[in-house]
Amino acid sequence: MSETPRLYSHAIGVFDSGVGGLSVLRAVRAALPHEDLVYVADSGHAPYGDKSPQHITQRTLHVGQWLALNGVDAITIACNTATVVAAQALREQTHLPVVAIEPAIKPAVALTQSGAIGVLATQQTVQSSSVARLIAQHAQGVAVHLQACAGWVEQVEAGALDDVQTEALVRAHVTPLLEKGCDTLVLGCTHYPFLTPLLRRVAGPGVTLLDPAQAVARELVRRLGPRPARSTRGQTWFLSSGNLSQAQRVIGQLWGHAVAVAPLPE
Ligand code: DGL
Numbered sequence: 001m002s003e004t005p006r007l008y009s010h011a012i013g014v015f016d017s018g019v020g021g022l023s024v025l026r027a028v029r030a031a032l033p034h035e036d037l038v039y040v041a042d043s044g045h046a047p048y049g050d051k052s053p054q055h056i057t058q059r060t061l062h063v064g065q066w067l068a069l070n071g072v073d074a075i076t077i078a079c080n081t082a083t084v085v086a087a088q089a090l091r092e093q094t095h096l097p098v099v100a101i102e103p104a105i106k107p108a109v110a111l112t113q114s115g116a117i118g119v120l121a122t123q124q125t126v127q128s129s130s131v132a133r134l135i136a137q138h139a140q141g142v143a144v145h146l147q148a149c150a151g152w153v154e155q156v157e158a159g160a161l162d163d164v165q166t167e168a169l170v171r172a173h174v175t176p177l178l179e180k181g182c183d184t185l186v187l188g189c190t191h192y193p194f195l196t197p198l199l200r201r202v203a204g205p206g207v208t209l210l211d212p213a214q215a216v217a218r219e220l221v222r223r224l225g226p227r228p229a230r231s232t233r234g235q236t237w238f239l240s241s242g243n244l245s246q247a248q249r250v251i252g253q254l255w256g257h258a259v260a261v262a263p264l265p266e
Contacts, residue, residue, distance in 0.1 A: 020191030021078025043242030049122025121188030
C-alpha cells in the first residue's frame with residue numbers, strides 16, 4: 001500500500017513504451033467516454049523493442065505498480081512488446097484486471113484471400129514465443145511473414161509520421177512483404193497505426209491493415225463489467241518518463257489537441 005495519497009480514483013490505466021499506445025487510448029476513450037483515463041508513456045525508455053526482456057519486464061512492472069498504487073481499477077498494456085515479454089509477470093504481481101494487446105494474427109488469417117499475411121512488429125515481438133504460439137494456434141495453411149521494423153518507433157516518437165526518412169523505412173520493410181504476396185498486414189506495434197496514411201500509400205488500396213485497438217477496448221469494457229453511471233465526461237491524464245516538452249508536443253500532435261503532461265516518478 002502506498003504511503004502517499006493516491007492521485008486517481010477508479011481510473012483506468014493505459015501504458016506503452018511511448019506515445020504509440022495513444023492509438024489504443026483513443027479506442028478506449030471512444031468506448032468509455034465517462035471513465036477517467038491515465039496514460040503513461042515510458043518514452044524515457046523507448047523503444048522497448050530492441051531492449052532485453054529483463055529491462056522490458058522491469059519497466060512494465062514499475063509502470064504497472066505505479067498505476068496500481070495510484071488508484072486505477074484496471075491496467076491496459078497498450079504495447080505488444082510489453083505484452084509478449086512481461087504481461088504474465090505483471091498479472092502475477094497485481095490483483096487488478098490486466099488487458100493486453102497482442103498482434104491480430106487470428107483475424108488476419110480469417111481475412112486473407114492470398115493465403116499470405118505480414119506481421120509488422122518490433123524485434124522482441126517477432127522473436128517472441130507468444131507470436132510463435134499465435135501462429136501455431138491460428139495460422140494453419142497460411143504463410144505468415146514476420147517483419148521487424150527497425151526505426152519506425154523512433155520516427156513516431158519524434159512525431160515524424162510522413163517525412164522522407166519515415167517513408168524510406170516503411171518502404172524498406174513493407175515492400176518485401178508485398179513481393180511475397182501478403183494482402184493483409186498486421187500492425188503488431190501500437191506506434192504503427194499512426195503511420196497508416198503512409199502505409200496505405202506504400203501498400204496500395206488492395207492491402208488490408210489490421211489494428212486490434214478496438215478489440216482491446218471491447219475486452220476492457222467486458223473485464224470492467226457494470227460500473228456506477230457517471231454524468232460527467234471522463235478526464236484524461238498524461239504522464240511521461242521522457243523529455244516533457246517533446247512529450248507535450250508529440251502527444252498533443254497524436255491526440256489531436258494540446259495536453260498537459262506530468263513526469264512519471266522513477
Ligand atoms: N508500441 C510498442 C509496441 O506495441 C512499441 C515497442 C517499442 O518501444 O519498441 O510494441
